[in-house]
Amino acid sequence: xxxxxxxxxxxxxxxxxxxxxxxxxxxxxxxxxxxxxxxxxxxxxxxxxxxxxxxxxxxxxxxxxxxxxxxxxxxxxxxxxxxxxxxxxxxxxxxxxxxxxxxxxxxxxxxxxxxxxxxxxxxxxxxxxxxxxxxxxxxxxxxxxxxxxxxxxxxxxxxxxxxxxxxxxxxxxxxxxxxxxxxxxxxxxxxxxxxxxxxxxxxxxxxxxxxxxxxxxxxxxxxxxxxxxxxxxxxxxxxxxxxxxxxxxxxxxxxxxxxxxxxxxxxxxxxxxxxxxxxxxxxxxxxxxx
Amino acid sequence: xxxxxxxxxxxxxxxxxxxxxxxxxxxxxxxxxxxxxxxxxxxxxxxxxxxxxxxxxxxxxxxxxxxxxxxxxxxxxxxxxxxxxxxxxxxxxxxxxxxxxxxxxxxxxxxxxxxxxxxxxxxxxxxxxxxxxxxxxxxxxxxxxxxxxxxxxxxxxxxxxxxxxxxxxxx
Numbered sequence: 001x002x003x004x005x006x007x008x009x010x011x012x013x014x015x016x017x018x019x020x021x022x023x024x025x026x027x028x029x030x031x032x033x034x035x036x037x038x039x040x041x042x043x044x045x046x047x048x049x050x051x052x053x054x055x056x057x058x059x060x061x062x063x064x065x066x067x068x069x070x071x072x073x074x075x076x077x078x079x080x081x082x083x084x085x086x087x088x089x090x091x092x093x094x095x096x097x098x099x100x101x102x103x104x105x106x107x108x109x110x111x112x113x114x115x116x117x118x119x120x121x122x123x124x125x126x127x128x129x130x131x132x133x134x135x136x137x138x139x140x141x142x143x144x145x146x147x148x149x150x151x152x153x154x155x156x157x158x159x160x161x162x163x164x165x166x167x168x169x170x171x172x173x174x175x176x177x178x179x180x181x182x183x184x185x186x187x188x189x190x191x192x193x194x195x196x197x198x199x200x201x202x203x204x205x206x207x208x209x210x211x212x213x214x215x216x217x218x219x220x221x222x223x224x225x226x227x228x229x230x231x232x233x234x235x236x237x238x239x240x241x242x243x244x245x246x247x248x249x250x251x252x253x254x255x256x257x258x259x260x261x262x263x264x265x266x267x268x269x270x271x272x273x274x275x276x277x278x279x280x281x282x283x284x285x286x287x288x289x290x
Numbered sequence: 291x292x293x294x295x296x297x298x299x300x301x302x303x304x305x306x307x308x309x310x311x312x313x314x315x316x317x318x319x320x321x322x323x324x325x326x327x328x329x330x331x332x333x334x335x336x337x338x339x340x341x342x343x344x345x346x347x348x349x350x351x352x353x354x355x356x357x358x359x360x361x362x363x364x365x366x367x368x369x370x371x372x373x374x375x376x377x378x379x380x381x382x383x384x385x386x387x388x389x390x391x392x393x394x395x396x397x398x399x400x401x402x403x404x405x406x407x408x409x410x411x412x413x414x415x416x417x418x419x420x421x422x423x424x425x426x427x428x429x430x431x432x433x434x435x436x437x438x439x440x441x442x443x444x445x446x447x448x449x450x451x452x453x454x455x456x457x458x459x460x461x
Contacts, residue, residue: 001330001331002309002310002311002314003309004309005307005308005309006308006309007308008291008308008352008354010354010355031355034350034351034352034355035332035350038311038332038350038351038352039331039332039350041309042311042330042331051308051352053352053354053355055355102332102420103335103419103420104345104398104416104417104419104420105335105338105345105346105347105398105420105421106332106347106350106420108344108345108346109344109346109347109350109351189419189420190333190419190420
């Protein structure tokens with residue numbers, strides 16, 4: 001298989017990239033690692049007139065900690081998050097989720113920014129970013145625009161990015177006594193998630209200050225389980241509070257029955273994963289991981 | 291569009307459409323057919339090559355995307371008639387049946403041992419989890435990679451004998 005013909009540009013700078021998009025953004029697709037886009041091009045589900053390969057903009061890769069945030073460059077590869085020992089204690093949900101993305105070969109090339117911009121409802125990073133309350137920095141000739149994770153995913157394979165914008169960075173707040181967990185059910189390595197759940201909890205004394213919950217593969221986009229999150233705020237992390245949040249999250253899920261399982265089954269997996277994830281996250285937050 | 295690649299240490303140049311996949315450039319333009327096309331949908335890993343030492347799926351890369359980079363294919367593993375430790379491992383441990391997945395498996399194994407010279411069985415299994423063996427010969431593939439690790443460890447202890455070990459099986 002090979003894609004339909006397209007023009008190809010590999011800009012040497014971000015300024016050049018956004019200049020290309022200013023002129024031809026409507027007919028262009030931005031490519032980072034290409035691990036989502038190239039399969040779509042080959043199947044001809046996507047036939048852009050122009051592919052703008054930003055893979056050579058190496059300064060968009062890497063993770064920095066400053067101003068109470070992790071600044072994750074859009075071109076940071078899944079493998080670099082998976083293998084980061086620093087992140088394992090600072091923000092454990094990131095390497096945990098990275099570990100379950102696609103397979104090792106795809107993780108060697110695929111990027112976190114490319115993955116969220118692809119906006120597959122079965123994508124893992126979207127749910128993680130919703131749980132973390134991350135901000136996405138979109139760059140265009142007009143400058144930077146910050147989009148909250150909760151406003152970023154507009155529908156299946158659709159984001160709030162304009163055709164002239166490039167995602168350059170994801171900002172993740174880091175706080176003391178805050179940690180997360182990612183649970184994923186997949187039939188085999190490399191398959192899309194049957195269901196996955198991202199959970200992040202911040203503790204304040206003995207109580208839950210705030211919680212973030214993101215759901216994968218159970219809707220037309222990565223879903224934020226807002227009612228479940230709210231139900232936990234200010235509560236002690238009792239089994240009853242956790243069970244109630246899990247029930248609300250399962251209610252928020254909108255899965256479809258398919259080859260991977262019935263809708264009813266998937267909703268129940270959401271419930272189990274929210275419970276399991278919350279318990280892990282709370283333990284980690286108490287241990288000072290995250 | 292111009293593509294410049296160093297493949298197995300040799301510089302190559304080509305003029306291809308941007309839509310040409312790396313695997314097709316390697317097989318069709320360079321006539322290096324050791325890199326296989328299995329699923330053609332980023333699932334099986336038969337097309338694995340090393341790009342600057344990192345194993346990637348060459349069916350999911352554009353040739354123009356990796357222009358300027360250094361590629362290793364299965365043809366680049368042996369040094370003349372001397373098999374690499376990984377090839378010797380597959381030979382000694384019967385690490386292949388039909389052989390279709392073998393180039394990818396050996397390249398993934400080679401990259402793994404560069405990064406982690408003494409991997410556990412779990413680490414080996416995780417490393418090859420993006421490569422499918424349709425004969426389901428995973429037991430011996432794991433043993434083959436362990437065998438290669440042992441050859442390399444022995445060679446590291448006795449540097450002057452390294453080439454002889456690589457060529458002779460190193461039992």
